Every structure is written in C-alpha cells, then in structure tokens.
Amino acid sequence: MKNCHVETMNKQITPEERENLTGATLEIMGMGCGNCANRVRNSLLQLHGVVAAQVDHISGLGLVQFNPTMVSPRQLTQAVSAAGGDGKHEYAARLLSRA
Numbered sequence: 640m641k642n643c644h645v646e647t648m649n650k651q652i653t654p655e656e657r658e659n660l661t662g663a664t665l666e667i668m669g670m671g672c673g674n675c676a677n678r679v680r681n682s683l684l685q686l687h688g689v690v691a692a693q694v695d696h697i698s699g700l701g702l703v704q705f706n707p708t709m710v711s712p713r714q715l716t717q718a719v720s721a722a723g724g725d726g727k728h729e730y731a732a733r734l735l736s737r738a
Contacts, residue, residue, distance in 0.1 A: 643674045648681040652690050656706050662738035663703045663712055667719055669730040670696035679730055682722035686710050712737060
C-alpha cells in the first residue's frame with residue numbers, strides 16, 4: 640500500500656513487566672503487508688505488560704509474551720483492533736492458545 644510505511648517500535652521493558660511471563664498465540668486478520676505487521680506489533684508493545692511481540696502477515700499469526708497480572712488476552716485482541724481503524728487498515732484477532 641502506498642504511504643503505508645511504519646517504523647518498528649523499540650520498548651523499554653520495566654522489571655515489573657518481566658515478572659510472571661506467559662505467552663499467547665493470536666490469529667490476526669486483515670494484514671496485507673509487512674507494514675501492517677509492524678503496525679499491529681507496535682500496538683501490542685504499547686500495552687504495559689507486553690514484553691515482546693512477533694507478528695507475521697503471511698501466516699496471520701502473532702506471538703506475544705506478557706505479564707498476565709498487567710494485561711489480559713482480551714486487551715491483546717483489543718490492541719490488534721486498535722492498530723487499525725484509520726479507514727485503510729482494519730484488523731481483528733482471536734486468541735488461539737496461551738502458554
């Protein structure tokens with residue numbers, strides 16, 4: 640998509656965020672390119688409690704490490720949706736598994 644470039648966000652992780660980590664696999668719908676994956680990844684990383692997010696637009700999967708005392712799987716799927724909503728990008732997610 641023209642003018643769709645998104646920079647990869649870097650996050651400073653707090654010691655509290657690193658405690659009690661668990662993982663989740665999300666099925667993510669609506670991504671059309673690598674910039675979409677960056678947009679979704681950045682939105683997930685903005686959540687306090689998420690320490691890592693890998694998003695692949697080809698497979699439509701997102702792997703997220705997070706502290707479940709700070710963020711819930713529902714908040715993860717809401718962050719995916721919030722990454723869009725600009726009239727050009729619409730994303731949705733559902734939890735596939737939690738480790």
